[in-house]
Amino acid sequence: MNKSHSISKKRKLYIYIMKAVMTVSVSLTVSLVAFLIVYVLYKGIPNVTWTLLGTEPSYLKGTVGILPDIINTVYLVFTTLIIVVPIGVGAAIYLNEYASNKKIVKLIEYASETLSGIPSIIYGLVGMLVFSRYMGLQTSILAGSLTLVIMNLPTIMRTTQESLKTVPQSYRDGAFGLGAGKWRVIRTVVLPGCIDGVITGCILSIGRIIGESAALLFTAGFAHSINNYIIGLSSPGASLTVSLYVYAKEHGDFQVAFAIASILMILALCINIAAIGVSGYYKKRRV
Numbered sequence: 001m002n003k004s005h006s007i008s009k010k011r012k013l014y015i016y017i018m019k020a021v022m023t024v025s026v027s028l029t030v031s032l033v034a035f036l037i038v039y040v041l042y043k044g045i046p047n048v049t050w051t052l053l054g055t056e057p058s059y060l061k062g063t064v065g066i067l068p069d070i071i072n073t074v075y076l077v078f079t080t081l082i083i084v085v086p087i088g089v090g091a092a093i094y095l096n097e098y099a100s101n102k103k104i105v106k107l108i109e110y111a112s113e114t115l116s117g118i119p120s121i122i123y124g125l126v127g128m129l130v131f132s133r134y135m136g137l138q139t140s141i142l143a144g145s146l147t148l149v150i151m152n153l154p155t156i157m158r159t160t161q162e163s164l165k166t167v168p169q170s171y172r173d174g175a176f177g178l179g180a181g182k183w184r185v186i187r188t189v190v191l192p193g194c195i196d197g198v199i200t201g202c203i204l205s206i207g208r209i210i211g212e213s214a215a216l217l218f219t220a221g222f223a224h225s226i227n228n229y230i231i232g233l234s235s236p237g238a239s240l241t242v243s244l245y246v247y248a249k250e251h252g253d254f255q256v257a258f259a260i261a262s263i264l265m266i267l268a269l270c271i272n273i274a275a276i277g278v279s280g281y282y283k284k285r286r287v
Helices: 001-045 051-055 067-098 101-116 120-134 141-165 169-177 182-193 196-210 214-219 231-232 238-252 254-286
Strands: none
Touching: 001 254, 051 067, 067 101, 067 141, 067 182, 067 196, 067 231, 067 238, 101 141, 120 141, 120 214, 141 196, 141 214, 141 231, 169 182, 182 196, 196 238, 196 254, 214 238, 238 254
């Protein structure tokens, strides 16, 4: 009796200690995130003005504007997505629905996971050598977008692949039993059943594209100029993150840097909320 009572007391003590450790860990994590968000918004929001958002910088007039950087960021996001989404979704469909050699599938999955863990500055170095020099694209939005395609391909592919695995096999068997072909089953049954995962992967990729800077320093450049989309693809252009680096490191203008940081912070929060909302919406529709 005493022995069991002693074990019970030790177990209660262990549970109490683990709860305390987890509570401290959660509190510390939430506090750090809250401090970061509040500090950046506190320092940046007062410096966000319509002049800053709606004009381009002019050294002669002494004005600072980030409109070119916003436009360049939109160009980067759009160009990257129209290339990476078809490739990533198509690769995931092939691996999950068509590929029969499991060894090759595992090898490709391992390669994609390895790619997702490579530091972004290495992508920038490779992108500069391959796209900017060997392919003759020079420092341009297109070279930066192609580099971001390689960076975000594992995210799109793996997210779509995991979403495809959530579709029950009985759905496929039922469609095959009705006489539908392979592609028709994928197009009308499988993809609609996992569209929430595909869209969530795309939204998260947008967040990574917007937040990337190291790779773009080598490939897209620092230019603060406004061009139309066609000309802009072949021209250098700074994204918001690159512009933040330039204003903070090169110019020492921390007011503008914090203003850009607050804009990026708000965009990141909106993107994460959108990803959660889209995922929840399609889950409710499936139910």
